[in-house]
Amino acid sequence: MTVKYTKNFLDKIEDLFASSEYILRYEKGNFKSGYCVLKENKIVIVNKYYTLEGKINALLDIIKELGFSPKDFSDRKLQDLISELQQTELKL
Template sequence: MAIKFTKHFLDKLENLFAASEYVLRYEKGNFKSGYCVLKETKIVIVNKYFPLEGKINALIDILGELQLNPQDFKEKSAQDFLKELQQTQLKF
């Protein structure tokens, strides 16, 4: 899957988090990686001052770290999108 750094792709990632158990928030902070995952409370915080590309990269990194199961999502489109993302290797 090709990663597209567009607002539409960011919206798809945000919708994936909305369909999961995790709450996605954009806030200011000086996180070393640009984001913070509070696993016990299921909250994901991304630096709100990140540019579009940085937000997308952070969300993809977080999805890889969380190891979400596509079968946990009700919508088939969310399942398929997550499966595609899990098969994608980011190249910097």
């Protein structure tokens, strides 16, 4: 799967977090990687000043870090998206 840097694709990734047990927030901060994952509180914070491309790349990194699995989601479209994202490798 090729990563599409569009608002629609960002919305799909945000839907993954909305359906998961993690809360996604966009806030300002000086995170070294551009994001922060609070695993104990199940909160993901992404730098709100990132570009669309930066937000998508950060969220894809977080998804891989958290190890989301298609079995974690009941919606078939989200399961398919996770499966495709697991096969995607970012080229920066």
